[in-house]
Amino acid sequence: MDGGVSQLLEFVKQCEGKSGNALEPIIKGALEHPAIYVFSELTHCPPVEAFIESKANEKLINTLELFSYGVYLEYKNNSNKYIPLNDEMTIKLKHLTILTLCRDTRSISYKTIQSETDTPDLGKMETLVIDSIYRGIVRGKLDHDKQCFHVEASAPRDVPSERIPIMIEKLEEWLKQLESADDTIRQQLNHLNSEKDSRLFHSEKMKELYARKKEHIQQSILSSIDQSDDMPGMMRMFS
Structure with a gap:
C-alpha cells in the first residue's frame, strides 16, 4: 500500500x-x-x-x-x-x-x-x-x-508544505500521550513489583513462624515424654 x-x-x-x-x-x-x-x-x-x-x-x-x-x-x-x-x-x-x-x-x-x-x-x-x-x-x-x-x-x-506544521503538532501530541502512557505503565509495574516483594516477604515470615512453632511443639512433646513415667503410653499417644 x-x-x-x-x-x-x-x-x-x-x-x-x-x-x-x-x-x-x-x-x-x-x-x-x-x-x-x-x-x-x-x-x-x-x-x-x-x-x-x-x-x-x-x-x-x-x-x-x-x-x-x-x-x-x-x-x-x-x-x-x-x-x-x-x-x-x-x-x-x-x-x-x-x-x-x-x-x-x-x-x-x-x-x-x-x-x-x-x-x-x-x-x-x-x-x-x-x-x-x-x-x-x-x-x-x-x-x-x-x-x-x-x-x-x-x-x-x-502532504502540502502548509500542512506540515499541523502534522508535527499532531505527532508531538501523540508523543506526549505515549510518554504519559509509559509513565503510567511504569508506575503500575512498580506498584505490582512492590506488592510482589511485600507478599514474598510476608510469605517468608510465615514460613519462619511456622518453622519456629513446629520446632516449639516438637520440643514440648519431647520434653513431656522425657518427664513421663509411662514412656510406652506416651509414645502410643503420639504415634
Missing part, C-alpha cells in the same frame, strides 16, 4: 535531462497512470521543480498539485484552472478524494462519499469504493445496514 511509488520513479527517471515542454507528456503520463496515487518524488525532482517555478503551463501545474493534494470538488468547482480530465483521471481523482476522507476518520457515511465525489447513484458510489479497495489504496468494509464505509487502513497522500 505505497500508492505506486515504484511506478512513479520510472517517470522521475524520464525527467532527467529534460526541461520545458518535454516534461509535459511525462507529467501527464504519471497523472493518467492507474497505479500512481502519490506524486511527491515527481513534484520535487529538479527538472519538474524548475518547470513549476517557470509557470510555463499553469493548468498542468495546477492539475499536478490537484492530484497531489486536492479533491474532486475542487476540480468540479474550478475546472477552467486545470487541464481536461479523461475518464480514468476523473475516477482516479475521486479515488484520491476517498483516500483523503479515510485519512481523517475511521468511518465515512455513504452520503459523505457521494457528496465529496459527486456520485449520487448509490451503486456507482459503492463501485467507486470497491475499486479503491481493489487498487490497494484503502482497506475496509462497506456496511449496508449503517450506510457507511469502515476504514481499516489507507495509503499515504502527499
Whole structure:
C-alpha cells in the first residue's frame, strides 16, 4: 500500500535531462497512470521543480498539485484552472478524494462519499469504493445496514508544505500521550513489583513462624515424654 511509488520513479527517471515542454507528456503520463496515487518524488525532482517555478503551463501545474493534494470538488468547482480530465483521471481523482476522507476518520457515511465525489447513484458510489479497495489504496468494509464505509487502513497522500506544521503538532501530541502512557505503565509495574516483594516477604515470615512453632511443639512433646513415667503410653499417644 505505497500508492505506486515504484511506478512513479520510472517517470522521475524520464525527467532527467529534460526541461520545458518535454516534461509535459511525462507529467501527464504519471497523472493518467492507474497505479500512481502519490506524486511527491515527481513534484520535487529538479527538472519538474524548475518547470513549476517557470509557470510555463499553469493548468498542468495546477492539475499536478490537484492530484497531489486536492479533491474532486475542487476540480468540479474550478475546472477552467486545470487541464481536461479523461475518464480514468476523473475516477482516479475521486479515488484520491476517498483516500483523503479515510485519512481523517475511521468511518465515512455513504452520503459523505457521494457528496465529496459527486456520485449520487448509490451503486456507482459503492463501485467507486470497491475499486479503491481493489487498487490497494484503502482497506475496509462497506456496511449496508449503517450506510457507511469502515476504514481499516489507507495509503499515504502527499502532504502540502502548509500542512506540515499541523502534522508535527499532531505527532508531538501523540508523543506526549505515549510518554504519559509509559509513565503510567511504569508506575503500575512498580506498584505490582512492590506488592510482589511485600507478599514474598510476608510469605517468608510465615514460613519462619511456622518453622519456629513446629520446632516449639516438637520440643514440648519431647520434653513431656522425657518427664513421663509411662514412656510406652506416651509414645502410643503420639504415634
